[in-house]
Amino acid sequence: MDREELVSIITEQVISQLQQMAKVAPADHRNKKIPLGISNRHVHISAEDLATLFGKGAQLTKLRDLSQPGQFVSEQMVTLVGPKGVIEKVRVLGPVRKKTQVEISISDCFKLGVKAPIRDSGDLEGSAPITVVGPVGSVTLPEGCIIAARHIHLHPADAEIFGLKDGDRVNVKCSGPRGIIFTEVLARVNENYRLEMHLDVDEANAASLRNGDLLEIV
Template identity: 55%
Template sequence: MSKPIPVGISARHVHVTREHLDILFGKGYQLTVKKDLSQPGQFASEEQVDLVTEKGAFKKVRILGPERKQTQVEIALTDALKLGIKPPVRDSGDVKGSPGLTIVGPKGEIKLAEGVIAACRHIHMTPADAAEYGVKDKDIVKARCDGERGLIFDNVLIRVSDKFKLECHLDTDEGNAAKIGTGGTIELIK
């Protein structure tokens, strides 16, 4: 049995570029840290935007910082039903060919041609963690969670960087299916 891995549940959120932040909130606007996230240097900002499609909308969706090289919206597949879109399940940053939507801020809006994904479940690890668990970056593994609705997750992506902290990221649909929340743990199965 391997050492338990902490879980973080990821709700719908937006990552924005400097250019898009200027359009949404005004030239030179800086994100305000609301709460630091588990991954070093990452934070939930005070700033929120609306996500809009022809079929639906979500109000007050949090922007996560810091700014990114490309704007990306991460939603759960249940969220996609309300928006009437079909996002692919992908690793963060892989948005090519994904659906778009409109992001509305207090000063302007962005019409994304692509950029909406359902993030694939993944485990962040340092190189030392990867060595301990016997895995490498981009490996695909299984992970088990116990409990009342315990289950085994297939197709869990390993992401290794010295900038990461050990944590498994699941979206809200996955967390609800397993009845696990932030602070719970999973066990890596190769």
């Protein structure tokens, strides 16, 4: 065996070892930990409302990608108007959805004078009314404003690791000087999801959490 063949064999062995390490690294790295994503107020918008707010033929312009595959922050911003106040420069997230959904925090509710219920995303029936104002027009939603319930996005491979299925509810612990256990956290499993727990700004601030902090199911 010449030197070139020996180098080739060793290289193949190293590559094989690295590939095997890569396969097990995610579970080992996570060690049953879930990274946190903190959600600020935002709007998911329908195609019809997009046209009303930004003009006929308007399309969302990507500013940057979000952690969940296919989801992004757009350059478009709107103003939220409630009975007691307004909140300006609220980001619209893409892609467009079938129905417009406004997600705010409890603190935002006080400022706007809106009684938004805590709901899972997409559960809009009977939720709070709100007016959304864009540069071209405005839309008054009879329902559609919610406080997003805490939840975890999981790919099916992650769900298998954690022993969860779509729709399960779990308790999640964060450590530190303001450690807390978040109860009734919804597990959402989908091929298009990436492992991440979502809290709104109020909840994250209450526990002194930051984006990327690791949480644990208990």
